[in-house]
Amino acid sequence: MSLSQSAPALPDLRQTQIVEWLTTLSDIPTLPATLRPASADASFRRYFRIDTAGPGTTAGGTLIVMDAPPPQEDVRPFIEIGALFGGIGLSVPAVLAQDVERGFLLLSDLGSTTYLQQLNSDSSIENAHKLYMDAIDALVLLQTKSQPDVLPEYDRAFLLRELQIFPEWYIGKHLKATLSDQQSADLDKVFDAVLANNLAQPQVFIHRDYHSRNLMVLADGNPGVLDFQGALYGPISYDIVSLLRDVYIQWDEAQVLDWLIRYWERAKRAGLPVAPDIDSFYRDFEYMGLQRHLKILGLFARLHHRDGKEAYLRDIPLVMDYVRKTALRYRELIPLVRMLDKLEDKAVQVGYTF
Numbered sequence: 252m253s254l255s256q257s258a259p260a261l262p263d264l265r266q267t268q269i270v271e272w273l274t275t276l277s278d279i280p281t282l283p284a285t286l287r288p289a290s291a292d293a294s295f296r297r298y299f300r301i302d303t304a305g306p307g308t309t310a311g312g313t314l315i316v317m318d319a320p321p322p323q324e325d326v327r328p329f330i331e332i333g334a335l336f337g338g339i340g341l342s343v344p345a346v347l348a349q350d351v352e353r354g355f356l357l358l359s360d361l362g363s364t365t366y367l368q369q370l371n372s373d374s375s376i377e378n379a380h381k382l383y384m385d386a387i388d389a390l391v392l393l394q395t396k397s398q399p400d401v402l403p404e405y406d407r408a409f410l411l412r413e414l415q416i417f418p419e420w421y422i423g424k425h426l427k428a429t430l431s432d433q434q435s436a437d438l439d440k441v442f443d444a445v446l447a448n449n450l451a452q453p454q455v456f457i458h459r460d461y462h463s464r465n466l467m468v469l470a471d472g473n474p475g476v477l478d479f480q481g482a483l484y485g486p487i488s489y490d491i492v493s494l495l496r497d498v499y500i501q502w503d504e505a506q507v508l509d510w511l512i513r514y515w516e517r518a519k520r521a522g523l524p525v526a527p528d529i530d531s532f533y534r535d536f537e538y539m540g541l542q543r544h545l546k547i548l549g550l551f552a553r554l555h556h557r558d559g560k561e562a563y564l565r566d567i568p569l570v571m572d573y574v575r576k577t578a579l580r581y582r583e584l585i586p587l588v589r590m591l592d593k594l595e596d597k598a599v600q601v602g603y604t605f
Contacts, residue, residue, distance in 0.1 A: 272355050276348050280304035295323040319354040326356050329480040339396040342472035361475035367463035367499055385473045386466055387514045390490050395521050397455040405485025407450055414442050416549030425552035428594050437586040444583045448538035452486035453524035461490040462497045488539040496540045498547055498570050537577045544573045
């Protein structure tokens, strides 16, 4: 989710309810006529920007209205995790008013410039480096404050459910293919190898979508962090994978490795339990990335075929590029590439293995 994209108008009933609710908030005077789309995301949530009333008849600043229609959405995790992350010191939207039963939140506005927009409009590596180092510092801060039994655990069952979205939606629905018994067995072995690595990693608080569309460029306290309601307690490499192997923007592998090493060095200095050598940590990073990217292939296919959100198909080639390059580097993962070659009628690519 990013607070900059255009979005279709709410159904009249929901929009009417929002306006009625805002008029009851006498301590936070807003201008209902200025309610306008701020963004949409991959869920049922919608975000609107609204002007606040200033002195006299002048406008003040702006706020964000979240519409999270029950029963599809529940605003309580956003409220609870926002309080947790804000208490740690991350820049997150403040909840100014809430109607939990109807799924409405009034939030502070972190602006309209996402990392992705800034990176696309300013291609200088100096600017990108500053943004990424800010994001890495914020991530290390989040991880150093981690505690067990606060957030739900990102356990094997959860990780495997996510992986299963890939054969169901990408292979079955998108490619319209059915796996043979041997292909299914090979895929299960790949999943087992990926999960064995994921589950052996130390656990910390994880955002789960820590990437360029959910990070806002701020003058102070950069970055602003959005879309954190799905946070869990899970593998330490997950969020750095989301950031550096972003499915919406790609960087040269040398640059990714540079930023990864800088994260790893900061994490070690902060006392985080990352792998003691960078080669081992890079392997953890790659295996975690494969879990995430296989899930995303399935999610993007589902968003298209089930929800009619065709725009996500444009990002599938980059995600598949990540999957193939990673799988080709490790002997136990190569069966995945061979399976994809057969399914997609592509020539076998020559890779190297560790």
